[in-house]
Amino acid sequence: MDTKNAGVVARVGAVLRAASQREPAGSTTSQVAQATGLARPTVHRLLTALLAEGLVDRTERGRWLLGPELYLLGSAAASRYDVTAVAQPYVRRLSVATGESAFFSARRGDETVCLLREDGSFPIRSHVLYEGIRFPLGVASAGLAILAYLPDADVEDLLAREDLTQAYGESHRPERIRARVEQTRRDGYATNPGLIVEGSWGMGAAVFDRAERPRWALSLTGIEQRFGAERRRRELGPLLLRAAHELGAALRQG
Template sequence: MTAPVDVVARVGLLLRTVAQFEPAGATTTQISEASALARPTTHRLLTSLAQQGLLQRVGETALWQLGPELHFLGRSAAPRYDVTHLAHPFVRTLAVETGESAFYSARRGDESICLIREDGAFPLRSHVLNHGTRFPLGVASAGLAILAFLPGPEREEYLDRTDLTGAFGPEHTAEKVRQRLDATRAAGYATHPGLLVEGSWGMAAAVFDPDGTPVGALSLTGVAHRFSDARRPELGHLLLAGAHSLSHRLAQRS
């Protein structure tokens, strides 16, 4: 007997895929390849989503973008989920104090999603993270910080079922990720030494909800020489101080 097709899962996959191409948009073929769905299936679902206002197709370019209905739905849900107005001052302070690019990323299931970016004064910048960038947990400094402080059974269950090596290479075996998670818990903050883009380092500290569950992370990225052995403790202290204060603000809000 053929297993039923999970249409809702495919719709969610397509919406997330289109979001990766914002704001420029993407062709049907690009979305099909990125989502690993057949092109006819992709086109049929994209067309249906556009009819509901969840996507739109841009003029003569025929590029797909997220639609206006998502904006209105998001505004309705924002009071329960949006913490960017709380996080923004902390991100800005990190950028000013360090000169590096600073970020806030939120956890969404098995991923971290960059919601805020502020660039510091140092002219050489990393472009690993931008608004809307998603990485699996355990990849990039924010995802390391979040995963490191999840409950042990939940963390191990994730590592047992997730293969990060296919997309991110041999430095992301479960064993090597575990070693970085151990180092993160020992230091209190994560360090990501140029494993995504050579010469681009990142550091992050987890942000917690009132129950002590990591819900996001403050992070910094920059060129390798700006993250020297001598400077990392200072950057880690600033990240931890900001993350602690933001966690406290989240607790006050609830």
């Protein structure tokens, strides 16, 4: 594949990922352009071509959604990549045991993608995470948990390539992420003290594959008052780490 065609494929991938971020409400052309950094006419041309192939759909209000052909393609690939059936019981048990919202996320390149959500019994919930949302590694507790267990060289490479402050603020400057990485390594689990949405806290634990690489994460989110230091240390942290260890063992057997 020549460089020009490779660039087109990369742009199509970026457009599809951007369109997925606002499911099920859909994205405007301008929102997709802003998310990808591409010119609006370029994005509109790509989306129109993808619509013709069934890879995106368009609502009556002109918003873009992922299309039916992606569902069919995903169904064909599910037997090789879908691990949510294995993860579901662990996510549910975490939500029941803690009363908080529990999640299962997977690493995809420099991002995490939320695959599962189970809401607990506590009536006040955080809505920062939902199925399908993506965050860069180092952002949100799942991404921080995974980043912390990558080799130091990989951590530094990512921090050199990504400026997370533009989207997530000064709390995501490289030196602050490095400090959270070190704290995560000491604790064994990651803590997000309301860095994305004020008052919405999260905790995450990495789940490892057969090669002992951090490939997935389990996480919990809720309001700040439910994530005090004592509860994190005595209850939530141990529950997360135990569930992550057991889920990793189950996935490695699959």
